[in-house]
Each structure stands twice: as C-alpha cells, then as structure tokens.
Amino acid sequence: MLREFELDLPGDLQETLTRLPGGTPLAGGTNLLVDLRARREEAKRLVWLGNIEAFRDIKIDKAHVAIGGGTTVGDILRNSAMIDAAPSLVGAARVFGGQMVRNQATVAGNVCSGSPAADTVPPLLSLDAEICLASSTGVRSVPIDSFYSGFKKNQRKQDELITGLSWSVPGPSTANLFYKLARRKGDAITVVGVAVTVTRDGDRCSDARIALGAVAPTVFRAKDAEAMLTDQPLTEELIDEAARAAMAQSNPIDDIRASADYRRHTVHMLTRRLIGQAWRSLAGKEADK
C-alpha cells in the first residue's frame, strides 16, 4: 500500500489551478507513484490532472506545433504529422519506457521531472521549445533552454502547471535527429541521449543545436560545439572537432549504467555520427534544388 495522501479530482483547468498551491500535480504518475511507493516522495495532497478538458490536444500547422500539458508520450507516437513536426521527439517516444508507460507518462511530466535522463528533453531542447506555465494568478512562457537550474531543479513554481509546449516545425533545410544509448531499446534508463538540429544553407550550416542527456546534472545544450558549426561548411574534421567540444562540455558521473569515461566517449561518437547524418541527409536535398 502507498503511504496515505489526499487526492483532489478537479473537473477543469481553473479549479485545478486553485487547488495546486500546496498540492502536487499528478498526471501519468509513472514517476510520482514509483517515488511514493519507494518513500522518496512525501506529497500530502495530489491533484489529478486527468479531468482537464482537451488537455491532450495536439495542434500542428505548417509552421507551428502546440501540444497540451496532458499529451502523453504515446500520443506523440500515434500522431502521424509528428514525424515531420518533431522527428527527434518521435525518435525519443519510440524508445521511451514500454507501451503502458508511454500511454500514461506525459511529455510535460517528463520535462518537469528534471531528470538528466528524461528522454523527451534533448529533443525539445533541439527544437528550442517554449514551455507554457499557468497558475491561478497568470500565464507565462519560458524557453526550455532556460528552464533547468540544477539537478531536478527548474523554473516551475510550486503552484504552476505546464499547460502546454510549443515549437516551430523544422523546415525542409533542417534535419532533426535523436539517439538514445541504453541497454535495450525500451524499458531502460538512458546512458547517453543526444538530439541534434542542423540547418543547411547552400554549402554552409546556418544553425546547429546539440542537446545532451544523462551526461550532466541537467540536460543541456553544447553551445561551444554549436558555435563551431554555425556559418561553416561541415567537413568531417570540423564535425569531429565540434563533437569533441560537446564531450568537453559534458560532465557525467559514474553509476551502475556506465562510467563517466564511457559516457564522455559516447558523447563524442554520437554527436559526430548524428551531425554527420543530419548534414548528409540535407546534402541530398540541396542537390535536388
């Protein structure tokens, strides 16, 4: 039996926001219930988010994607337009937990958990997503790049709820990829996760984003490496140099899943591989012009 707590079941968003002060939001529960059972979490009152209307809605138009705060990882996988609207996020969703966990876990909950191994976060950083936060006193938007402040620490205030996430659809000159290194493809915690976005303009890379998971207290963007690639033609040598810079920016730990050295080496290899793949996939498109 789980330790005792109160459980609020508000019927809509407004009621939810008034119940949040002092309460702990419960969405999929795939972290929260596990933590409660392990006595790592001591929430006295949970606020169930499952009755908020249209909270799982996904809106995708030509340029823009917006997902509701209740959107599950499974919803990302089942939405056929998402493969173009967020290729890296679909890649992460495919290797996220198992089917049942994907059907329960929300993207917003994964973002809020703040785990450096949260698999939706490198893709969302590589897509430069915006997080919409609401409380009973107002609404604000925070870029995901400035959301995390430390291990499992983020900008969400106790009485705020992530009501949605949004980002721009990658254009035809942009490639967006994710790779998760883990013991298995599903049901496994990430050893290293890498998401990259590369935009090509003629023979140059006009924009690059590299997001690294599970190699620092938070998921983060390797901006030194990104700067090396921006406005340059991407040669094998430059890609390797940037991948080494990404490795230098990572600060992993030794744990049961891998050593810090192995993680650093993997950042180098995976970043090099993904940037190369992204760049070459765009070369084909340039040639078609």
Add this chain to the structure above:
Amino acid sequence: MSLEKAISVEINGIDRELTAPANETLLDCLRRHGHFEVKSGCEKGDCGACAVQIDGEPVDSCLTLAWTVEGRSVTTLEGLNDAENPHPLIAAFLEHGSVQCGYCTPGIMIAAEAMLREKPDPTNEDIAIALSGNLCRCTGYTKIFTAVKQAAGVLRQGGGDD
C-alpha cells in the same frame, strides 16, 4: 487507512461499483474485488504484468490510482476471454506454447490486443515496440511474436470479431 469512496466503473463491459481509499492503486483495488487475472509484478512500471486497458488504452494498473478511473471503462484479460467469442490471441498463445509460467501473459495480451487494433498486419518491430513494457523471463519472446502474428492473421480474415 484513509476514507474509502465508491467509484463507478465499467469493467469488461459490465457496470460495477468499486470501493477504494485515495491511496489505493487500480491494481490492488481490482485484485481486492476478485480480478486475479491482473497480476502484481514489479509495481514500478517495468514489467507490464498488471496491464489493463482504460478506455481501450493499455496502462500499468500499478501506476494508476483507483479513484482516477471513475466513469471510465477498464478491460482486463477476462474482457478478451468471452466464452462464446474468445480473442484469437488466446488460441494462438495456446497453439504456439507462448505461455510457460503464464505470469506475464495477461499483460502481454492486453498490450498486444491494443496494438492489433492500430496495426492489423504488424511487423516484428511493431510487436517489439508494443511489447517493450512487458517482461517475460520464460519464453525468450519468439513464440509470443509468432502467436501475435497468427492472431493478427485470424483477425484480418474476420475471425474473432466482436
């Protein structure tokens, strides 16, 4: 123990009333009400033994609080085991020996049935993604994959429809 509450829920097509305290999982609640086909395994979302469908979506009942299924429909393995019209997965699992100790089987059928509604002709990868949250330590999965494919074929030919 905290206060119990009665919740109305449809289980395998039948309207039921369950009682549960706020901190009870759907897993514990269902078993307390006689649904022993829902198995308790890891209790942290890794093994899938406790999988049930809520409004047709497979979820881990160990990570679901009983109160949150008020007014919704829950399907357990018994919901696929209609005496007159059992789901083709059941015959296929028996035919291919896809069941050894059987502990993972209810969860695997719940997960596979949902996948077959979306992907009537699944590839091995489709099955692997659908069953990635179901651990079986007996079979090595080969026979499970064979049975799921056979059941898909039976369904495509119109067998076992409700």
